[in-house]
Amino acid sequence: MQKIDESILSEVIHKRPDISYKGNYGRILIIAGSTHFGGAALMSARAAVNSGAGLVTVATVPEKFTAINVDIPEAMTIDYNNLQDLDESIQKNNVIVIGPGLGSSDSTVNLIKTVIKNISDQIIIMDASALTMVSEKKIDLNAIKNLILTPHQGEWQRLSGLKIPDQTSKNNLKKINSLAPNSLLIVKKHLSEIYYQNNVYQLLNGNPGMATGGMGDTLTGIIAAFVGQFGFSLKVVSAALYLHSHIADKIYQKDYVVLPTKLASKIPQTMQKFACSKK
Ligand SMILES: NC(=O)C1=CN([C@@H]2O[C@H](COP(=O)(O)OP(=O)(O)OC[C@H]3O[C@@H](n4cnc5c(N)ncnc54)[C@H](OP(=O)(O)O)[C@@H]3O)[C@@H](O)[C@H]2O)[C@@H](O)CC1
Ligand SMILES: Nc1ncnc2c1ncn2[C@@H]1O[C@H](COP(=O)(O)OP(=O)(O)O)[C@@H](O)[C@H]1O
Numbered sequence: 001m002q003k004i005d006e007s008i009l010s011e012v013i014h015k016r017p018d019i020s021y022k023g024n025y026g027r028i029l030i031i032a033g034s035t036h037f038g039g040a041a042l043m044s045a046r047a048a049v050n051s052g053a054g055l056v057t058v059a060t061v062p063e064k065f066t067a068i069n070v071d072i073p074e075a076m077t078i079d080y081n082n083l084q085d086l087d088e089s090i091q092k093n094n095v096i097v098i099g100p101g102l103g104s105s106d107s108t109v110n111l112i113k114t115v116i117k118n119i120s121d122q123i124i125i126m127d128a129s130a131l132t133m134v135s136e137k138k139i140d141l142n143a144i145k146n147l148i149l150t151p152h153q154g155e156w157q158r159l160s161g162l163k164i165p166d167q168t169s170k171n172n173l174k175k176i177n178s179l180a181p182n183s184l185l186i187v188k189k190h191l192s193e194i195y196y197q198n199n200v201y202q203l204l205n206g207n208p209g210m211a212t213g214g215m216g217d218t219l220t221g222i223i224a225a226f227v228g229q230f231g232f233s234l235k236v237v238s239a240a241l242y243l244h245s246h247i248a249d250k251i252y253q254k255d256y257v258v259l260p261t262k263l264a265s266k267i268p269q270t271m272q273k274f275a276c277s278k279k
């Protein structure tokens with residue numbers, strides 16, 4: 001199993017060219033949140049904005065628009081129940097996050113199907129409730145060309161049928177190769193693992209202070225902004241995963257628990273540090 005270390009950050013994060021504008025740094029659509037899980041949409045969007053995404057739109061329930069507009073004025077909002085707006089938004093964004101805080105419902109199933117129907121070569125990051133509903137309804141993922149799956153061990157158990165003690169790298173590889181062979185899979189846990197093109201990579205940082213609601217939602221926003229700016233590759237996704245735990249480790253030196261909102265607030269300065277450290 002190959003290891004991911006700090007060198008990945010300066011390899012991926014680079015200084016921005018002077019002649020550039022927001023359209024060069026990714027158009028991200030985050031389909032997330034519901035009555036009970038508004039925070040998940042907020043945390044994903046905050047992380048995407050703070051990680052440098054050029055334009056971020058949150059598709060959610062209208063009752064959460066005010067909270068999002070107040071907390072993250074950089075992000076736009078659309079109603080995911082307005083099918084015309086949703087279709088258009090899926091088509092015009094180049095990275096789509098689907099799942100955080102959607103809840104296990106028929107509405108989530110319809111949202112997944114709407115994404116699959118409208119995409120061409122967009123990058124899809126599937127997390128949380130979207131993964132739960134893909135498992136429950138056995139939705140075929142093979143039509144998605146650029147797919148990143150980010151289950152925690154419980155979600156991976158549902159998706160793969162592998163109980164946690166049986167989630168060995170050999171078994172996980174076999175399962176992802178039958179479920180969605182072209183996808184990139186991150187199994188989130190202590191020392192998370194990436195499965196991609198028959199290889200396994202392991203994260204060496206991270207800490208138990210990260211075991212708090214919203215930490216995975218935050219990761220989806222970082223990954224989305226990274227692939228939106230730097231392109232979809234194993235290196236870029238590994239850098240996003242590493243950065244998330246790297247900032248968490250810095251916070252954990254002083255704080256007993258790593259708050260996702262605090263982690264997100266430190267992303268811009270940490271990215272600048274690695275962009276400037278480049279020779
Ligand atoms: N503020 C907000 O809006 C927030 C909203 N959120 C949203 O809530 C929705 C539900 O997501 P979820 O992850 O909380 O619950 P779920 O899908 O039921 O999975 C848990 C099951 O898996 C098991 N399990 C085993 N290993 C595990 C592991 N390593 N990590 C976690 N669980 C593990 C676990 O076992 P148990 O704890 O019962 O022993 C249980 O059986 C989703 O849309 C999400 O985005 C959250 O993001 C929080 C902040
Ligand atoms: N003990 C731990 N050690 C290292 N990382 C952890 C630990 N506990 C949680 N994490 C990380 O925190 C994140 C939790 O994701 P997830 O369970 O999806 O959170 P949520 O759904 O509440 O946003 C993952 O990136 C996971 O690797």
Ligand SMILES: [Mg+2]
Pocket residue numbers: 127128152216217
């Ligand atoms: Mg989660």
